[in-house]
Amino acid sequence: MGFLSKLLGGNASEGKKAVESFLQGLMDGVGKQDSNASAGAQTAGKPEEDKTVFSSSVSDSPCGDSWGERMPDEPNQFNSGLSYPDYFEKIFREEFPSFECTKEFQKGGKRVVFFLRSAGKTALVAEILPQSSASKKLRENCHAQGTPYLRFYYDHEGWWNTRSYVVRRVREAMASR
Secondary structure, three states, rough: OHHHHHHHHOOHHHHHHHHHHHHHHHHHHHHHHHHHHHHHHOOOOOOHHHHOOOOOOOOOOOOOOEEOOOOOOOOOOOOOOOOHHHHHHHHHHHOOOOOOOEEEEEEOOEEEEEEEEEEEEEEEEEEEOOOOOOHHHHHHHHHHHHEEEEEEEEOOEEEEOOHHHHHHHHHHHOOOO
């Protein structure tokens, strides 16, 4: 007797067993999908060890130049081969060579703050931090002093921090000064 005949016309206990078996099969499949999905993302505590990876599969969902489910076909934080502090530092040094670039690690190395300075004045403060951070003090201090401030999250799924996006935001922030 097949599944449907057991369910519709056969013995009630056989129908119940068939339904339970079918549902268990579905649940086993869902469990495998969940474990496969979570195996693709990893994070580490130290910036130089961070190798966070997000999905690069093709999707029909909308996306922008630095966000979406599909990794953009341009240099970004996750395909650079660099840790996130090194990735941002490389961009700041290469794209803004007339500015002195310094960095400070804060909060146990999970947050890094870059300072771009020219002629002894801070032209920009860029804070790179995890999305779970609720830090506001640095942003408020910069605002009070009239210093351009930017925030980038290094672990927000779907945000790729493409090179063009980072450069554009820095230029816009410094131009609005």
